[in-house]
Amino acid sequence: MVTRVVPTGTFPGKTVNGPYTLKSADLQATFAHPTNPAMPPPTGTPTYEPAAGTKLNAGTHTITASYPGDNNYAPTTVAAIFFFFLESRAFTVWRGLRAGPTRSGGEGR
Numbered sequence: 001m002v003t004r005v006v007p008t009g010t011f012p013g014k015t016v017n018g019p020y021t022l023k024s025a026d027l028q029a030t031f032a033h034p035t036n037p038a039m040p041p042p043t044g045t046p047t048y049e050p051a052a053g054t055k056l057n058a059g060t061h062t063i064t065a066s067y068p069g070d071n072n073y074a075p076t077t078v079a080a081i082f083f084f085f086l087e088s089r090a091f092t093v094w095r096g097l098r099a100g101p102t103r104s105g106g107e108g109r
Contacts, residue, residue, distance in 0.1 A: 002071070002072070004069065004071075004072060004073055004074040005033060005034060005072065005073055005074065006034065006073070006074045006076050007031040007032055007033060007034060007041075007042045007067060007073045007074075007076060008031070008032055008033075008034045009029055009030065009031045009065060009067065009076060009077075009078030010029065010030050010031075010032075010078070011028075011029035011030075011063075011065050011078045011079065011080040012028075012080060013063075013080040013081040013082055013083070014026055014080070014082045014083070015082070015083040015084075015085070016082075016083075016084060016085070017058075017084065017085050017086070018056060018057055018058035018059070018084025018085060018086060019055055019056060019057045019058060019084065020055070020056055020082075020084045021053065021054070021055045021056075022048075022050060022051070022052050022053065022054050022055075022056065022063070023052055024052045026052070026063075026082075027048040027051075027052055027063070027065065029046050029048075029065030029067075029078055029080075031046070031067045031073070031076070031078075033073075039072075040072075042067060042069075042070055042072070042073040043070045044067065044068050044069070044070050045068075046065040046066055046067045046068070047065070047066050047068070048063060048064065048065055048066075049063070049064045049066070050063065056082070056084055057084065058084045058085055058086035059083075059084060060081060060082070060083055060084075061081070061082045061083075061084065062079050062080070062081060062082075063079065063080050063081075063082055064077050064078070064079045065077065065078050065079070065080070
């Protein structure tokens with residue numbers, strides 16, 4: 001029986017304005033041999049929770065990437081922290097200007 005190695009996982013977090021819909025490009029965890037980078041990488045596709053297409057409100061969210069394992073590597077899970085800040089809307093307040101009659105001939109001086 002071959003002992004399977006637990007791969008190391010890398011999964012960068014993200015900080016953006018929320019609410020935010022997760023995209024496939026956000027979910028890019030990678031897995032590798034823990035001690036020998038010359039070894040072939042794990043095969044298989046990780047699954048993500050929550051999945052791409054999920055809308056997340058502002059706040060802190062933990063996104064997990066689970067690697068299913070293969071003949072050489074054992075299953076494992078890594079997590080990333082995603083921060084979604086409440087998006088602030090910029091707006092301009094205009095003060096109303098009042099137009100009145102124009103005085104001519106020096107009146108009111």
